[in-house]
Amino acid sequence: MVDDLEICNIDIQSYLLLKDGVKPVVRVGLGRSRVDGAKEVAKKLGLEVIVKEFKHLYGGELPETKINAYYSLDKNLCRKALDAENGGDRKKFGLILGYPECCIDSFIKNLSLGVDYFLISNRNTTAKPSFFCNNLFVFDSKISGEQESNIFQKNASIFDSMNIKRSFLIRHVPCSFDCNDSIEIGKKTLRLLKRHSPDLAGKIVDALKKPVLYWNYFEWIVLNGSAERRVLVYDSILGFESLIGNDIKKMVLSGNKVKIMDDNLSIFRGSEKIGDIPVKNGLPLCIDFQ
Numbered sequence: 517m518v519d520d521l522e523i524c525n526i527d528i529q530s531y532l533l534l535k536d537g538v539k540p541v542v543r544v545g546l547g548r549s550r551v552d553g554a555k556e557v558a559k560k561l562g563l564e565v566i567v568k569e570f571k572h573l574y575g576g577e578l579p580e581t582k583i584n585a586y587y588s589l590d591k592n593l594c595r596k597a598l599d600a601e602n603g604g605d606r607k608k609f610g611l612i613l614g615y616p617e618c619c620i621d622s623f624i625k626n627l628s629l630g631v632d633y634f635l636i637s638n639r640n641t642t643a644k645p646s647f648f649c650n651n652l653f654v655f656d657s658k659i660s661g662e663q664e665s666n667i668f669q670k671n672a673s674i675f676d677s678m679n680i681k682r683s684f685l686i687r688h689v690p691c692s693f694d695c696n697d698s699i700e701i702g703k704k705t706l707r708l709l710k711r712h713s714p715d716l717a718g719k720i721v722d723a724l725k726k727p728v729l730y731w732n733y734f735e736w737i738v739l740n741g742s743a744e745r746r747v748l749v750y751d752s753i754l755g756f757e758s759l760i761g762n763d764i765k766k767m768v769l770s771g772n773k774v775k776i777m778d779d780n781l782s783i784f785r786g787s788e789k790i791g792d793i794p795v796k797n798g799l800p801l802c803i804d805f806q
């Protein structure tokens with residue numbers, strides 16, 4: 517089945533939510549050469565699909581023609597999703613994809629500002645950040661500008677690798693890391709994954725339930741450890757690559773403790789101080805998803 521989903525370009529999480537009736541529609545991009553294969557396989561998987569080619573979307577001309585596929589158990593819903601997207605109605609489209617209304621509203625509100633959505637989610641978090649809402653490894657909804665798309669494309673071998681792109685429990689941008697509706701979706705996803713593929717479920721939780729040092733979409737360090745107040749104790753860096761500089765990575769790798777202060781992070785090995793990482797404009801942030 518994994519191969520079939522690959523042909524349709526559907527991730528396993530979205531497929532399980534679709535089949536379980538939690539998610540009404542899944543929308544993905546498809547290369548032209550994959551359209552016929554995807555239609556055939558969708559039928560085999562018991563899914564309805566509508567494929568549509570776009571030259572314009574959301575009021576703008578696209579740099580190149582885009583082919584979208586809308587999968588659902590119900591062909592009417594495929595049609596509704598296509599109409600919503602074709603009409604540029606982001607709210608309606610988000611709702612048909614099964615995203616929480618609070619998150620759609622927050623996404624739309626911040627869209628024109630060119631902001632870092634990860635930082636917005638963090639800023640809006642009032643309780644403990646939940647790993648169910650950790651969307652560090654999901655890029656498609658967050659990145660919008662040409663510059664960000666270029667960085668992503670250039671480093672697709674890292675960010676589009678299976679290890680990274682399969683590691684999520686929600687696919688949308690949450691309004692906050694403690695958004696209740698998003699946590700509910702994340703819990704349902706995990707429940708379905710555990711039933712279907714317990715090994716993968718375990719690996720995904722392992723990747724998400726961690727403290728993160730965060731600079732931007734492409735520069736972060738995920739640590740194996742735990743944070744308490746302003747001290748983060750760790751034993752290793754999780755094996756997910758990002759574009760963070762080697763000097764910083766090396767410094768963090770040779771330590772086992774971060775002391776978080778307002779203007780810098782101090783790295784220690786035991787009681788010996790190894791070095792400082794300057795904090796500029798509040799970054800890097802330490803977000804503990806444990």
Ligand SMILES: [Zn+2]
Nearest residue numbers: 618619691695
């Ligand atoms: Zn929300």
